[in-house]
Amino acid sequence: MAVERIQRVSGTALPVRGDNIDTDRIIPARFLRSVSFEGLETHLFEDDCREAAARESNSHPAANPIFAPATVMIVNRNFGCGSSREHAPQAIRRRGIRAIVGESYSEIFFGNATALGMPCVSAAPDVVSALLDLAETMPSTEFVVDLQSMTVTAGDSTRPIALPAPARDAFLTGTWDATGLLLSDFDEVYAVAERLPYISGW
Amino acid sequence: MPSTLFQKVWDAHSVRRLPTGQTQLFIGLHLIHEVTSPQAFDMLRARGDRVAFPERTIGTVDHIVPTKNQRRPFIDLKAEEMLSSLERNCREYGVQLLDLQSGQQGIVHVIGPELGLTQPGMTIACGDSHTSTHGAFGAIAFGIGTSQVRDVLASQCLAIEPLKVRRIEVRGRPGAGVYAKDVILTIIRRLGVNGGVGYAYEYGGETIDRMSMDERMTICNMSIEGGARVGYVNPDQKTYDYLQARRFAPHGDAFERAVRWWSSLASDPDAAYDDRVVIDAAEIKPTVTWGINPGESVSVDEAIPADADSEALAFMGVARGQRVSGTPIDVAFIGSCTNGRLSDLREAARLVRGHHVASHVKALVVPGSQSVRAAAEREGLDRVFTDAGFEWRGAGCSMCLAMNDDRLEGTQVCASSSNRNFKGRQGSPTGRTLLMSPAMVAAAAIAGEIVDVRQFSATEAVVGR
Numbered sequence: 001m002a003v004e005r006i007q008r009v010s011g012t013a014l015p016v017r018g019d020n021i022d023t024d025r026i027i028p029a030r031f032l033r034s035v036s037f038e039g040l041e042t043h044l045f046e047d048d049c050r051e052a053a054a055r056e057s058n059s060h061p062a063a064n065p066i067f068a069p070a071t072v073m074i075v076n077r078n079f080g081c082g083s084s085r086e087h088a089p090q091a092i093r094r095r096g097i098r099a100i101v102g103e104s105y106s107e108i109f110f111g112n113a114t115a116l117g118m119p120c121v122s123a124a125p126d127v128v129s130a131l132l133d134l135a136e137t138m139p140s141t142e143f144v145v146d147l148q149s150m151t152v153t154a155g156d157s158t159r160p161i162a163l164p165a166p167a168r169d170a171f172l173t174g175t176w177d178a179t180g181l182l183l184s185d186f187d188e189v190y191a192v193a194e195r196l197p198y199i200s201g202w
Numbered sequence: 203m204p205s206t207l208f209q210k211v212w213d214a215h216s217v218r219r220l221p222t223g224q225t226q227l228f229i230g231l232h233l234i235h236e237v238t239s240p241q242a243f244d245m246l247r248a249r250g251d252r253v254a255f256p257e258r259t260i261g262t263v264d265h266i267v268p269t270k271n272q273r274r275p276f277i278d279l280k281a282e283e284m285l286s287s288l289e290r291n292c293r294e295y296g297v298q299l300l301d302l303q304s305g306q307q308g309i310v311h312v313i314g315p316e317l318g319l320t321q322p323g324m325t326i327a328c329g330d331s332h333t334s335t336h337g338a339f340g341a342i343a344f345g346i347g348t349s350q351v352r353d354v355l356a357s358q359c360l361a362i363e364p365l366k367v368r369r370i371e372v373r374g375r376p377g378a379g380v381y382a383k384d385v386i387l388t389i390i391r392r393l394g395v396n397g398g399v400g401y402a403y404e405y406g407g408e409t410i411d412r413m414s415m416d417e418r419m420t421i422c423n424m425s426i427e428g429g430a431r432v433g434y435v436n437p438d439q440k441t442y443d444y445l446q447a448r449r450f451a452p453h454g455d456a457f458e459r460a461v462r463w464w465s466s467l468a469s470d471p472d473a474a475y476d477d478r479v480v481i482d483a484a485e486i487k488p489t490v491t492w493g494i495n496p497g498e499s500v501s502v503d504e505a506i507p508a509d510a511d512s513e514a515l516a517f518m519g520v521a522r523g524q525r526v527s528g529t530p531i532d533v534a535f536i537g538s539c540t541n542g543r544l545s546d547l548r549e550a551a552r553l554v555r556g557h558h559v560a561s562h563v564k565a566l567v568v569p570g571s572q573s574v575r576a577a578a579e580r581e582g583l584d585r586v587f588t589d590a591g592f593e594w595r596g597a598g599c600s601m602c603l604a605m606n607d608d609r610l611e612g613t614q615v616c617a618s619s620s621n622r623n624f625k626g627r628q629g630s631p632t633g634r635t636l637l638m639s640p641a642m643v644a645a646a647a648i649a650g651e652i653v654d655v656r657q658f659s660a661t662e663a664v665v666g667r
């Protein structure tokens with residue numbers, strides 16, 4: 001696989017408010033009835049969109065054409081909790097999103113997104129809140145998520161972001177697709193397996 | 203140095219530190235199913251990789267199987283396509299598949315333990331977040347995404363970061379009518395749905411020690427609902443007794459040697475933890491969720507709190523200050539990897555024996571595996587349920603996530619023994635799920651509304667409405 005280094009992502013933003021948005025909401029299970037990930041993006045947040053439309057108050061941002069070109073998504077706390085389905089980050093990425101900025105993520109979602117080359121960076125609650133406001137009120141604002149300087153820039157303000165060092169290194173060095181790494185020096189893997197009593201036969 | 207089971211198992215499986223700072227961790231057992239593996243096999247094919255250790259991966263089919271008519275080809279063509287794809291992949295790569303003909307098919311987290319595949323000291327991965335269930339045996343087991351399923355197929359390893367360990371000690375003895383489900387719902391409520399992010403939960407204390415393996419599985423199963431990717435219980439005599447003579451467990455002298463290794467892995471008494479939490483079992487009551495995540499729960503006799511989230515209240519159609527007991531239900535579901543094992547069905551059957559499901563309630567029992575189903579039938583539990591008006595189904599995930607044709611309609615309310623009450627989880631975008639123990643589900647099915655199982659079994663006064 002070709003090495004793709006990911007240093008910065010820029011573009012407009014899709015604001016998705018709410019804590020604990022679970023992967024069943026990101027992509028409901030009925031859309032998992034397929035042997036491929038193709039077309040998942042058309043069902044992203046589908047039930048939430050429908051619910052928002054029914055309430056008439058406000059349409060869900062994922063259903064709003066203004067946000068269609070977005071490449072950065074802004075979320076709140078514990079985003080992607082629940083089911084381990086990679087279908088969730090797949091649907092988001094296939095929708096065109098290349099980086100997520102939020103308060104925090106579920107670990108499995110974070111790992112899945114990382115494996116797809118989609119950084120999930122975190123920022124302080126007040127930063128996230130300001131970014132959400134900005135994306136909602138001025139949807140044409142350009143956002144820049146920079147993993148080199150560890151900042152997010154939007155409008156005229158630049159704020160700090162965080163990303164655990166291993167994930168950051170993986171993006172910067174283009175090793176976020178772990179398979180190649182795991183297959184190098186395979187003798188060590190056999191050595192570990194041989195030392196495990198349940199593999200060597202007690 | 204004294205250490206935790208987590209640390210010992212982690213160290214024994216560490217291959218090396220990767221340049222990214224992550225650990226390359228060897229995975230002792232890889233379980234696959236039809237929903238999260240087909241794309242992983244496609245990625246493997248695209249890379250031209252083989253399966254490195256085909257004998258360390260085992261497949262089954264659970265999420266999409268119809269539980270009524272299981273004749274092939276399935277009437278549901280998408281389900282048929284997913285199962286055929288799994289069959290083809292297993293055949294092509296030499297992976298054993300426990301399919302519908304095997305007599306051992308079932309929910310992946312039910313069959314791993316009951317076949318003795320799940321053993322103490324293993325690292326276990328599966329493309330499913332409830333893989334934490336297997337931690338009940340003192341294994342380090344976690345859910346992974348499809349790209350990681352590909353990694354495990356290709357290399358039997360994961361690139362992963364270590365977790366901190368939080369010891370959760372449940373002291374004392376819970377009262378009557380309080381089940382493992384109530385204990386874990388209480389833990390999640392106390393620590394929050396994201397309280398466990400970054401942690402493995404080690405469960406211990408008198409309550410956990412006294413629990414059966416089935417109950418420990420219920421506890422570990424829902425670790426992920428508290429944000430903890432891994433949950434485990436140190437192995438003890440109960441663990442070894444459970445495993446003895448299971449199909450894939452070691453036999454004879456090997457079993458004795460295995461027990462010696464397994465016991466050496468339990469956390470040392472003076473091991474250091476990153477955090478400790480103590481819960482008093484006497485304070486735990488039968489618990490029911492009222493909201494849209496598993497942390498939004500109350501005891502059955504308690505009012506919905508004043509600070510309850512408005513979005514959740516609106517979705518569920520409930521109000522602050524309201525009690526959950528007395529909430530009418532439309533559907534009762536007993537099953538899932540949380541509570542679809544034989545002991546769960548026995549307890550539910552004990553409560554429904556001699557009663558009938560309320561006339562407006564659709565009630566179903568979906569055993570967690572074909573073995574659970576067969577064992578229950580040998581005890582006549584199927585008759586107890588069907589005489590009481592429950593449907594008795596084939597094994598699978600069924601209405602836990604509604605990927606087959608068992609699903610809620612419209613705004614139906616379901617008393618469910620499963621693990622997630624997320625919006626839309628049971629198949630209808632507006633369907634509402636109340637999580638509780640299987641005994642509470644059984645009582646609700648009979649009464650037609652949420653009732654306190656302690657009163658139900660004591661007086662049976664609510665019967666026959």
Ligand code: SF4
Pocket residue numbers: 264265309310311330332538539540598599602603620621
């Ligand atoms: S029973 Fe439910 S939670 Fe368990 S594996 Fe099946 S779908 Fe997932």
